[in-house]
Amino acid sequence: MYELFVLGELMTGEKHGYMLQEILKNAGGPFRQISSGTLYPLLSRMVENGWIHLIMEEVPASKRPRKIYQITETGRIRFLELMEKPLEYGADTTELFHYKMVYFRYVPKSVRLDCLNQYLKYLETNLKHVGDFESELMFYKPEPEQQRTQLLRVLDHRKRIGSADIEWVSAEIERLVSEPE
Template sequence: MARRGETIELAVLGLLHEAPMHGYELRKRLNLMLGWGRLLSYGSLYPALKKMLRTGLIEELSTTTPMTRRPRIVYQVTAAGTEEFSRLMSEVGPTAWEDDTFDIRFAFFSSTDMEIRLRVLEGRRTRLQERLARVQQDLERTQAEVDRYAAELQRHGVESVEREVRWLSDLIRAERGETPGQISSTSVTSTDQ
């Protein structure tokens, strides 16, 4: 499982790869990217930025605006940061499809080779299919033991994972250039029916 700092680092490098930004803008964009369930505080962002400055992945630029006397610090990615971003985005192992990092990686998929995108999407789908099988077994096993609301919550979890597996299957077919009705033998799963 990826550490939160590594996830923040990947997201910061990806955003700065697009354009230099100051801390407030980075935090705002990261929170949009991470979603409402995982808001990023300044207490998490600035230590990550300091570490990235120390390791030479980013650098500071000071700018002043007519409205403020204090210089505003703008961060930009360095050549080493660009290399690190490329390296992180080319990883295809389990950390690439974990819950903590998949969304961030997906947000920067346009910077990734198609084969890597496919491997990450397929890995994520396989991970979710395994999770779905476990959740469905748990649901069958505990349905008689739990009250109606707990059963509904479990059912909601199953439907959410099924929906994401279908979404991933559609993305994989699109990456391969297949039309929705055209399924290759390597992408057929029980959820594709």
Template sequence: MYELFALGELRTGDKHGYMLQEVLKRIGTVRAISSGTLYPLLSRLTDEGSIHLRLEEETEGGRPKKIYSLTESGRERFAALMAKPLAHNAETALVFRIKMVYFRYVPKTVRLACLTQYLDYLRGQREYVSRFERQLIAAQPEPEIQRIQLLRTLDHRKHMGAADLDWVRAEIARVEASDPDEAQG
């Protein structure tokens, strides 16, 4: 996930590590990336040849500023990660949001595949919640007040899921109607 983010963000232009940390905060993630995760990732991507490290003038602390840029190999790796099917796990929604940020850099077919995969994920989540709700109603566990609140929580999840499903369906229709090369960079 962080590799996709780093390569995607460098796809938009050269950046230094601190800026990558700041951008990740702004794309709607609740998870911050620590320096202990980001810089080893950037080192690995540099060693693999996916990104290029350039040192610029010294900062106030006397250390040179490290600027990262995407290489052709990095562009290919980014495209492969964008085309990789979404896994259905705890990070699916986050990976989807990261991919959406960089849709402009991939073909329409990749955007549609990702949206369709996310639609399938949302449908699976809706079915899971509905099944759990039916089981809870049938079993009627105690205490009643907790069961009632849990049913309210499930109702909330169903409403949020319905809104997500509607949005993704509309986005699929919008992308399908768009020019095949629209918004590619």
């Protein structure tokens, strides 16, 4: 996921490592931060793979040179491969979808539609699961009643969020389909 982020950010232009880390911190929100110990080894691997190029920026003798990263042609190909890769359903699906969506302008319409449709399927599957679980609770009425009642409130919350997400993604698909190539 972070590989896609770095390549996507470098599609917009060259950046130094600190700037990439700051952008990623903001993109991930206040509870998902990336450490230097994660980012810089990733950048080194990406340089080794030939996906990005490292330029050492000249600075006064008293300062350390800044490392500037730029995407290579091989990196552009890797970026497209990652954007075309189907969403894997798991704990990070929504975050990965959001990262992909940020970089939609760099991929063909068909890739954007595939990603949106995959995410829609993910949302619909989640909503069905919640509905099925709710039906089980209503049928079997497990004890204690207070806990069951609170669990039903949680499921109602999840259904409302899921329905809103489905509505938004469906509208986004319609908008994109009607957009000229």
